[in-house]
Amino acid sequence: MTSKMIMPWEDRPKGCDDVMWRYSKNPVIGRYDIPSSNSIFNSAVVPFEGGFAGVFRCDNKAVQMNIFAGFSKDGIHWEINHDPIEMLAGNTEMIESDYKYDPRVCWIEDRYWITWCNGYHGPTIGIAYTFDFKAFYQCENAFLPFNRNGVLFPEKINGKYAMLSRPSDNGHTPFGDIYISYSPDMKYWGEHRSVMKVSPFEDSAWQCTKIGAGSVPFKTEEGWLMFYHGVINTCNGFRYSMGAALLELQNPDKVLYRSKPYLLAPAAPYELVGDVPNVVFPCAALSTGNKVAVYYGAADTVVGMAFGYVDEIIDFLKNNSL
Amino acid sequence: MTSKMIMPWEDRPKGCDDVMWRYSKNPVIGRYDIPSSNSIFNSAVVPFEGGFAGVFRCDNKAVQMNIFAGFSKDGIHWEINHDPIEMLAGNTEMIESDYKYDPRVCWIEDRYWITWCNGYHGPTIGIAYTFDFKAFYQCENAFLPFNRNGVLFPEKINGKYAMLSRPSDNGHTPFGDIYISYSPDMKYWGEHRSVMKVSPFEDSAWQCTKIGAGSVPFKTEEGWLMFYHGVINTCNGFRYSMGAALLELQNPDKVLYRSKPYLLAPAAPYELVGDVPNVVFPCAALSTGNKVAVYYGAADTVVGMAFGYVDEIIDFLKNNSL
Amino acid sequence: MTSKMIMPWEDRPKGCDDVMWRYSKNPVIGRYDIPSSNSIFNSAVVPFEGGFAGVFRCDNKAVQMNIFAGFSKDGIHWEINHDPIEMLAGNTEMIESDYKYDPRVCWIEDRYWITWCNGYHGPTIGIAYTFDFKAFYQCENAFLPFNRNGVLFPEKINGKYAMLSRPSDNGHTPFGDIYISYSPDMKYWGEHRSVMKVSPFEDSAWQCTKIGAGSVPFKTEEGWLMFYHGVINTCNGFRYSMGAALLELQNPDKVLYRSKPYLLAPAAPYELVGDVPNVVFPCAALSTGNKVAVYYGAADTVVGMAFGYVDEIIDFLKNNSL
Amino acid sequence: MTSKMIMPWEDRPKGCDDVMWRYSKNPVIGRYDIPSSNSIFNSAVVPFEGGFAGVFRCDNKAVQMNIFAGFSKDGIHWEINHDPIEMLAGNTEMIESDYKYDPRVCWIEDRYWITWCNGYHGPTIGIAYTFDFKAFYQCENAFLPFNRNGVLFPEKINGKYAMLSRPSDNGHTPFGDIYISYSPDMKYWGEHRSVMKVSPFEDSAWQCTKIGAGSVPFKTEEGWLMFYHGVINTCNGFRYSMGAALLELQNPDKVLYRSKPYLLAPAAPYELVGDVPNVVFPCAALSTGNKVAVYYGAADTVVGMAFGYVDEIIDFLKNNSL
Amino acid sequence: MTSKMIMPWEDRPKGCDDVMWRYSKNPVIGRYDIPSSNSIFNSAVVPFEGGFAGVFRCDNKAVQMNIFAGFSKDGIHWEINHDPIEMLAGNTEMIESDYKYDPRVCWIEDRYWITWCNGYHGPTIGIAYTFDFKAFYQCENAFLPFNRNGVLFPEKINGKYAMLSRPSDNGHTPFGDIYISYSPDMKYWGEHRSVMKVSPFEDSAWQCTKIGAGSVPFKTEEGWLMFYHGVINTCNGFRYSMGAALLELQNPDKVLYRSKPYLLAPAAPYELVGDVPNVVFPCAALSTGNKVAVYYGAADTVVGMAFGYVDEIIDFLKNNSL
């Protein structure tokens, strides 16, 4: 990312000892921020033309899931299009989609790539690219169903595109681990490897039921830093929290460190209450210098932000690794 | 209903574009509004003697479910009896009931008919009538178990009583559609027809798990207008929202229009939090002229109201039909 | 039934102490006895024109479920039509059916009535009548879904038709009790009463999961004698056995005696092995004088017969009642 | 308990008719009250050296469950140790523990006994003793897995130690009753008896799914008074409420009275919202004279207090017994 | 056991390479071998007065589960009492039992001890003793529910009685491991230790779902030799097979060797077909010199026998240990 980006940012509150902290004006995007929406959450942003662009999950009032483009000057105040993204044919004519949700956005080489959970005879990973956030070109789905949380790396690794994903099943999956796959061409995928698994209940219960990649990993000297979600199945339903992992630069299927404690878990009112209570679900991270800002869905209803310092996060991972 | 009824009403708030809007002083009935109650919700009202009468679901602090009569001058401030309704024998001596919940009230010809979920070797549809909301006469259960959400039409159709219901099973039913049945005499029922089914997940997810009739349908020039509930099964439990349907006047098993987006979904604090979070459950509607007021249970804890204009709702159904 | 009927019969084998015993040439109907069939089972027979007629469940090789008429001179050797029964409109034009299975046949006054599990937006009880087993007239479904095992009484009781049934849900129901309902006209049904429930596991485990009426009850001096099935849920699936009950003549919702031990349980090879192992499922009984012959489905694959003496069965019920 | 204890106390609010009422400054312990904690709840306190000591369940931010000692002068403001209790070997060298949660504390004769849910190849009842809340000596687990909610009596009964517990299974148990067991030596346990079972749904639905002992019973003239939790399984998860029971002094497996209505159910914001919404879970009671103060976990997140008068509670039980 | 015992025995068939082999005249006890029985299986035998005695699980035709004494001269041909064992009070007056099943018999010092699955507010381990197989004295249940497959050691270990068991839950348990517990007096039990767990699916799938002790362990120079059952959950239900384990003599919670391949799995017709298909369930072993004879329930319907040589079995365990 360009160093000229003006990071959305708020300093750590006084008296706060947490590694990461919430934005005081959360949520930054409300559930009704476009006319048709029932909820706006689990959305992704990138620097774009001196400001920011993003792809947003806006469920409408029929609770149909779709993704929408949006723009912002400061990364905090957003104008989201009132109509969902219409896809043009990219590397395939087969661009069917029963629904689209949980987008991520990733700049690679010359364009922005969007990945999302695409409904094609079951949930799988949809892929599209855009140069301008106006025209979007949908490509072949990366995998067979059933898959969610497809997240690309921002550069090729050993000459190939790389994607994290969480294969699972066709319902409220009570299991799920993170795998990585490679592609020479964004069309055919292989070399599937296991990356991270759920934790034993005794060791780190917040991530004992399922885990999934969250933000596009960004490069640090020590490795790829990625925020992910972990889930515990309480007697009152799933609770989603956020952790981070540091993956080896050249072999990102190797986990160097991984947060044993969570970095953010549902505790603010907009995280505890909403369409699906007790959800913190990271989908994007902006970083410049030592600062990082994470965008996360809260309670499947709104979008919140959290901040931190990269070096502190990495230190935390090193000292608190699972 | 008599045109002399003084509708409970509040105009649409400024800046609100919603087809229906909440009463600003919701909830109108609190969980502890009678001494024994743990919660008061899913209740039904009708115009009565210049004011209003109603039948209320009040779960007591042993969480036993029963129905209580209540009265109001303005439809908003209610006096609910402290003792549950005691049933006299109507068209049968067999008036067993393990529990009573989710009442509806319907004026037909010369009396008020009450229907509710009656515990008789499983949940089924109980029926009673009253002339004065003092003496209630319990009749034969309409159906075999397992059934809930029995809602009568306010006049005979082709010479017979007509009732909507949602047959299902004996637990937290994960399926359920709306059927209609007919009776010549309120004792024997037949001519069962399918009316409305759940929606495919892709089309209208808020009503993809189960649906059930809500308010007694009322006649408009274009058809019977009825509010109903729809349910989606999230990873943190069932979420109940409200839609509306327009049924053909002479053949009410024919759905003319049906809301693809919901009209009201859990978003207010008293709907999101309570004994069962994320529930909006309509059980009654008052209408005079072009106005309609809906009474709905919120979070299985309290009663709320929402308002709208009949013509706008019908237009909305026509333009947003599933 | 006419006393002139020539009962299909085989005497109790030497050394056998059982109250009821299997026909030595079981199964009497094989799975492939008509060209299209995958299995023939759960079928019902009655005396007819000096011989016998029946309605048979023949699942075809697409495993579609349908009912077929058949004829026999001796009640043992059967000619089953190769085409399923085509229904004409009886007391309704609405004779939809997604599938038909588990028929029973009952003579009342002037005609034969067929009941079966009828697929109409879920399983419910279909009704038809015939005078000649050639033309069949389908009537209104008796109940809302979800229901199975509808069995009529062979005469009106207190001036009304009476039917036993087992309301349940839309899958492999793990619960189910027997209820009775009444109708003045075979079109509208009411006065639903609980008749028999599953047994506690400790008392009679073979009938602790679900029970359902089997054969059309026949009149004895002491009451209506009916064979029914009971189910236990083992760690390898449901096991269906056969018992009997004696119901009060004028108030058949009152159970006088009911078998605590089963009368027949899966033990013969054709009962233990087949499409659904470990199933004995009675659907009809012929009786003349003191003899009774029961027709039962075995392993959801073939039809078997068992015999007994009415007085012995009643004595057994009296001495071994639950 | 010593009569010199200065009870934590707040008088019944004006206009309140409830038998027990919440402390107005609840929660008394917040989720982040020690640096490592994600939540502090389901904890137990006793009088100690003129003030109070306690054992607290503090889940850390890896959501690992452990127990911590803490101290207070007034029973309301607490200093909880930042490190969990380290166990020394008591009557056994085998003091394994995968996790520890839901502690209770009980003074018997010469020392304080701690019981908790101990992870040893499944959840079972851990036992330890301390004289000073500094050194803790872990003993043999009382039972085989799977067990939770082990609660000791504060004196020997017929010469033996007595413990209530709730045997169940290894997940989010959907069933559970209270049993009592005896031991001559705190090492070997036997004479297991059933004490209390869940209530039928129709009679007292808040305790129809599972029940478990809460506070250490304390002696009254009329019997052992114990607060317990009951659970109902709503369509949105388990809801935990609090009741009380009076057990016979010499034969505590005999229940004299038991609350049919609950005494406290989730209604305050900190009970309705949190890591596990809708939980009130009592773990300790202080009593002197006629006053009683109950400590309870709220929403699996914080600790609250409720107060009442012993005679009123006993009267309530007598007049409202299940 | 006395060396004078005349072992029931049959040599290994020619061409058979199996470590253990079936008796050629299996089953040795048929399902109807006493008049009331539906099935006789999962039963235990011991040498007795120059011949053999046993305790047999005979489910009657109401499928009530109970245990019966029986006698044999050769261990193969059995006379089983027609009436179940009536218990006298042993070390307690509390000898309630809703049902009794799956008995084991064990000689310790001066008497025969019977253990079984006893219905007392859930399944737990019943204990009784007899001197003569005529008078039986029931003792305190060993554990709280929910437990099955309690198997005693034939001598005290370190001065205490020792029992293996499989704690689990109240249904068709899909999990279960073997634990050991100790008692100074056959009344109070403690020192519970984990002994053996299910195998990972990849390593030994026949024992990947649950395991339970089978026969009373008998002493060899190398350790306690015990036959146990293991279960795999196929898509058509549970399949029970038999393995063996060698436990350390002085510390029997230490497993020296344990069979990775099964020793006997359902393959004979009477094991593959019956009330519960695909069950081999060992409950007793006789051994003298180098020979061992195992009694096992087959298909929850009959009793079979299998033979082997102790040294070969131990060699097999050593060479094929999990």
Place this chain on the structure above:
Amino acid sequence: MTSKMIMPWEDRPKGCDDVMWRYSKNPVIGRYDIPSSNSIFNSAVVPFEGGFAGVFRCDNKAVQMNIFAGFSKDGIHWEINHDPIEMLAGNTEMIESDYKYDPRVCWIEDRYWITWCNGYHGPTIGIAYTFDFKAFYQCENAFLPFNRNGVLFPEKINGKYAMLSRPSDNGHTPFGDIYISYSPDMKYWGEHRSVMKVSPFEDSAWQCTKIGAGSVPFKTEEGWLMFYHGVINTCNGFRYSMGAALLELQNPDKVLYRSKPYLLAPAAPYELVGDVPNVVFPCAALSTGNKVAVYYGAADTVVGMAFGYVDEIIDFLKNNSL
């Protein structure tokens, strides 16, 4: 395949009208045909060096799943290696495998390709090639977990390898449809398309729960002919039957015809009884001229064969298509 192949064959039995018929000497491979095996089933064969070679699923007596090479002169009598296939590195060094089962074999261009269900952090599709059935070279897994029943086409389609598969989940999957995927290089896969879905229950119940590709499709003038399995979930478990489909030659994601009735369903004793009762599971087909021989696993225990004429099968599909 070479026209010189000597087909294993047996003419249709007299009196048989079935489209396909069983070999009279079934099973052709028994469960204990190699010393270590518990069962041999779901195996695949091809013509090889004038005779036949195959890859066999042999579960050993620890019920570990692995694949073994075998050879035959006549396709009926087989010599199976006693040791499982050891894989060498093919197009990857990553040849991990927790287990291997359900192999298929397919000749493409210059070598034999093996596909199977490979355990790599869940079940997925393993790929290997061999020239001689001695040295096998394992390649990259085709897909992410969770997948089974990967079946290659015997030639490239539009220049790419093509594979059918059935993505699903990690247990006894109660759902599953057939998809097709393409690869330029047997390493990276994409262009995933839906091919065939389960049938509605009413239309063809034997294939209403899940379906999966069986044999390698072979070319006919009218299209690719493939045998597949379909599953119905009975109340006693899954029942697997065999059907066939004809796929378009150039666009095999287009189904031309598909059998509505099954072609073979469990009815022979070795199909009805075994480790998993009621399973017919085709994995290979040999065809020369108009004859076809299908190899299928029976009851997850043995291997059977069935025969038919290609033209008759295709006619049957045309006349009985779903």
